[in-house]
Amino acid sequence: NAYLHSTAAADGKPQRYRAVRADYHGHVAELLAKATRSNQLDAAVSKEDQEKLLASLQWWGALDKDYRYSRSRDSSDRRGYDKDAGGGLSGDPVPSTPMGLGDVLGTTLWGRLPFGDLYEMQTTLMQPVGGMDRIGMAFAHELDGLIRYRARVLDIHQDEQGVRVAFEDGAEPGSRHQARADWCVCTIPLSIL
Structure with missing residues (x-):
């Protein structure tokens, strides 16, 4: 649950790594699903593989049944909740609202997402x-x-x-x-x- 921070991003407010990562994945998945559903990938991807691609994008990006990335329990399971689940009468979690695509791209915080994927850094994460x-x-x-x-x-x-x-x-x-x-x-x- 680390933070990403840049004085030039998100009004200088630190953003949770998991939220930026989930929002980036969600928006990229939504865009690719739109391209797939509007037949823009027909030349590169067979119809059978397009169905598999859509299923994987829906799971990977926490997309809803209409292939949209929006405020939901699925997206909040990835990015975090405004209020976590608890006990008692008010125990239901409150889903959080994802950043818009323009905000995600505008923050440039996405550039820090692959840090743990870099060959030299994997061994330091132990x-x-x-x-x-x-x-x-x-x-x-x-x-x-x-x-x-x-x-x-x-x-x-x-x-x-x-x-x-x-x-x-x-x-x-x-x-x-x-x-x-x-x-x-x-x-x-x-x-x-």
């Missing part, structure tokens, strides 16, 4: 055996003695001299300590920070 936390555990092993555990961050301050972090040591409740460094790699979620 999951370690045992889960992603194995990466942190490997760093911890190599940095033995340098990592301070059970330290609750109270404040992070950045200035021209570097970064200062105030923290409370879990072994000393109520204590206040400081650490200084040139850089801070902060993995605290923004909603908590």
Whole structure:
């Protein structure tokens, strides 16, 4: 559920990768379905293969029965919902509205869609055996003695001299300590920070 961003696209607002990808696929599928249904591919594709092509486009692009890419549960299963399914009386999901074709093409964010398909990048997209936390555990092993555990961050301050972090040591409740460094790699979620 990563974001794509360009200051020149979508009024500078980040867009979900999955939404841009689904909308691009949906609109391309709709256009190709229109060309197929209006006999523009007759010279290149047999009638039998056109039927197969239409079925595959309908599935690949989340097209409706009329081969249109529109707001629906199928398109929202790909691009994400305005409101995800939940429980209770208001548990039904709320489908999201796809970007129009002009918006998808105008954002130029489509240029970032094949990143994971590039030969050099495929091997970087992996999951370690045992889960992603194995990466942190490997760093911890190599940095033995340098990592301070059970330290609750109270404040992070950045200035021209570097970064200062105030923290409370879990072994000393109520204590206040400081650490200084040139850089801070902060993995605290923004909603908590």
